[in-house]
Amino acid sequence: MTRIKRGVTAHRRHHKMVKAAKGYRGLRSKTFAQAKNAVMKAGTNAYRDRRLRKRTFRRLWITRINAACRVHGVQYSRFVYGLTIKKILVDRKILADMAVHEPDTFKAVLDKAMGQRVQNPN
Numbered sequence: 001m002t003r004i005k006r007g008v009t010a011h012r013r014h015h016k017m018v019k020a021a022k023g024y025r026g027l028r029s030k031t032f033a034q035a036k037n038a039v040m041k042a043g044t045n046a047y048r049d050r051r052l053r054k055r056t057f058r059r060l061w062i063t064r065i066n067a068a069c070r071v072h073g074v075q076y077s078r079f080v081y082g083l084t085i086k087k088i089l090v091d092r093k094i095l096a097d098m099a100v101h102e103p104d105t106f107k108a109v110l111d112k113a114m115g116q117r118v119q120n121p122n
Helices: 007-020 032-071 076-085 092-101 103-114
Strands: none
Touching: 007 032, 032 076, 032 092, 032 103, 076 103, 092 103
16 A cells, blocks of 8 residues: 655645734744634634624614614603504614714604604703
């Protein structure tokens, strides 16, 4: 039987891992052992943070909607309840964008959801 030398395969595998660690600082971008740990850790963080980003943005949107509602003297929870009752299907991302960029449109949605009972506290 002939001898199988695996140097090419190992080198290719190592090179692929070091290439994935391009831009990392110090030995993490140069040596296989350090690069492997760095890439695995980066992958774990990326996976976790892709889910965390969704939660973070939802919190931001709710905060913005709540601030816009409070300007008109309405609580966020009552506003969302009003939307549900009136079957207004607008998600929080769009509502937050409206609250920031189009306050008049947001006020119209707020009036619709609250049944024209909103008075401006100013």
